[in-house]
């Protein structure tokens with residue numbers, strides 16, 4: 300997943316906040332609802348007219364990781380950052396297994412350290428969701444990956460992981476720093492929420508229920524932005540898209556069958572085994588660190604289901620944590636997401652974080668919402684006048700490139716063909732005779 304770190308839902312649109320931040324709306328009154336749009340899945344819509352500069356949503360993180368470079372200078376809880384000195388309160392120091400870097404957890408104050416501890420305790424008594432119904436099992440002994448449904452592919456992926464876990468240590472790559480960071484996000488999720496059961500269906504990327512999604516968002520509103528652990532379950536997983544893409548890249552010229560229940564030798568030696576190698580190496584790293592920690596702490600079990608559930612959700616749904624947070628004066632509708640604004644602020648990349656309730660903002664290359672970080676929360680602010688019923692869009696990264704490059708990057712990192720109005724317009728202008736069709740926003 301090289302380059303993924305650069306393509307998280309980062310505040311490339313350094314937006315409009317602090318200096319004279321508008322007072323946040325009471326949590327229950329966020330003017331958003333979740334709707335479903337053909338081709339884009341779920342998205343946020345305005346429930347009333349919104350003026351520029353209004354805070355339309357706020358979210359608290361569920362799991363996160365501070366980057367290796369700034370681990371000593373960044374508070375693990377509130378992301379307060381001081382590049383000139385290490386922060387005073389050291390909670391833990393671990394050398395980690397081979398391939399991992401020395402990593403510290405530091406806090407800027409006793410209050411932050413206490414908040415972290417309180418969150419871990421609170422999560423251990425958190426609400427649990429009922430398990431969704433099991434899917435019908437897959438009947439074939441082998442199959443062609445491109446010809447089966449998502450549910451069937453999900454069953455095969457789970458079988459392959461059973462083999463990977465039973466034969467850990469083989470076929471390992473050395474995780475790079477982006478992978479190690481991702482592993483730390485999953486470790487945080489386990490540390491804070493390890494006691495909450497995770498259902499097998501979490502890895503099914505189509506798992507969704509509008510009722511549950513609404514429930515998560517209203518629960519979060521009631522709690523002032525704090526998502527319950529099961530909110531994670533409602534995020535879109537990119538696992539199936541990811542595996543399909545990797546299989547397409549790896550497969551020999553003619554379509555080949557793969558065994559539904561492979562052996563370890565097949566996972567290791569086959570062309571399709573490569574689709575699992577990077578994630579399996581990250582799992583091996585986390586598993587080894589987890590075994591050491593679990594000896595001394597009563598924490599949840601690490602299963603490959605849980606690992607994959609967070610890993611493939613983080614991949615497509617995380618936000619970058621940047622410092623300093625953006626300020627109001629750098630915002631203009633035209634400037635949203637531009638590299639120039641981004642560089643002007645000289646922001647430091649501090650790490651990445653999952654905000655499970657904020658992932659319903661879809662992407663547009665002409666966004667109407669800017670985002671910024673306020674402490675550990677992500678705030679979403681309107682950049683233009685928005686009418687009741689309009690969809691709310693942020694931008695996933697830089698949007699200054701020509702249409703073909705923007706769309707190729709979104710496809711590579713987020714697995715979707717952008718169907719925003721700007722892409723539709725610019726695709727036609729770029730190649731009027733042979734434009735790739737791009738459907739209009741709903």
Ligand SMILES: C[S@@+](CC[C@H](N)C(=O)[O-])C[C@H]1O[C@@H](n2cnc3c(N)ncnc32)[C@H](O)[C@@H]1O
Nearest residue numbers: 339340341535658659661662713715717718719
């Ligand atoms: C962070 S999620 C946004 C919420 C998502 N629509 C859902 O139902 O969970 C990102 C995913 O939404 C979809 N998406 C977001 N913006 C899109 C766009 N402009 N065009 C097409 N699909 C989009 C893609 O499937 C993408 O991987």
